[in-house]
Amino acid sequence: xxxxxxxxxxxxxxxxxxxxxxxxxxxxxxxxxxxxxxxxxxxxxxxxxxxxxxxxxxxxxxxxxxxxxxxxxxxxxxxxxxxxxxxxxxxxxxxxxxxxxxxxxxxxxxxxxxxxxxxxxxxxx
Numbered sequence: 001x002x003x004x005x006x007x008x009x010x011x012x013x014x015x016x017x018x019x020x021x022x023x024x025x026x027x028x029x030x031x032x033x034x035x036x037x038x039x040x041x042x043x044x045x046x047x048x049x050x051x052x053x054x055x056x057x058x059x060x061x062x063x064x065x066x067x068x069x070x071x072x073x074x075x076x077x078x079x080x081x082x083x084x085x086x087x088x089x090x091x092x093x094x095x096x097x098x099x100x101x102x103x104x105x106x107x108x109x110x111x112x113x114x115x116x117x118x119x120x121x122x123x124x125x
Contacts, residue, residue, distance in 0.1 A: 001028050002120055003094055007070065007113035010122060014094065015070040017110060018101070022071055025098040026058065026089060029123050034060035037089045040082040043100055047075045051109050056099050058089065071109040073102035 006014045012030035016023045031037065041057035049055050054066035055075070078100045082088060089097040104110075114122065 002116045004116045006094070007110050007115065008119035008122075009068065009070045009113055011068045012123075013068060013070050015110065015113060016094075017107070020107065021076065021101050021103050022073070022110070023098050023101050024067075024070060025093055026067060027119070028093050030065070031090050031093045031097070034058060034065060035062040036060055037086045040086045040089065040099065042078045042080070042082065043075045045075050045078055049073060049075065049102065051112075058086075067099060069102065070113055071102060071107075072105040074105075075100050076103045077101035 006016050008014055008027060012027045014025055014027050037058055037060050039059040043055040047055065049069040049072060051069055051072045053069050055069050056067040058065050058067055079098050091097065
C-alpha cells in the first residue's frame with residue numbers, strides 16, 4: 001500500500017528518486033480520500049518549483065486539492081495521459097498515475113521527507 005522505496009510528504013505526495021530526478025504523485029491514502037478523480041491540472045514543463053510549493057491541482061467528485069512539490073527543482077516531464085485519463089490516479093497511484101518528474105535542485109531535501117513507516121504512522125493518527 002505504501003512502497004518502502006518511496007519518500008512521503010505530510011501533504012500525501014510521494015517521491016521516487018530516479019538518479020538526479022524525482023517522480024511525484026499522490027499516495028493511495030490521498031486518492032482514496034479524494035474519491036473519483038475527474039480532472040488534473042498539470043504543471044508546465046520547465047517550471048521552477050520550491051519544496052512545498054503548489055504545482056498541480058487534482059479535482060475529484062468530492063474536492064479540489066493542491067499538489068505540493070516534495071523537493072525543489074525544475075519540472076522536466078508531466079504525465080500528459082492524465083489529461084484524458086485522470087482516473088489513473090485512483091487506479092494506479094504509484095505507477096501510471098504519477099503526475100510529474102522534477103530535476104532536483106538539492107537531492108538532500110529528500111532526507112526531510114517521511115519514510116514509509118513514518119508515513120503509515122502519520123495517516124493512522
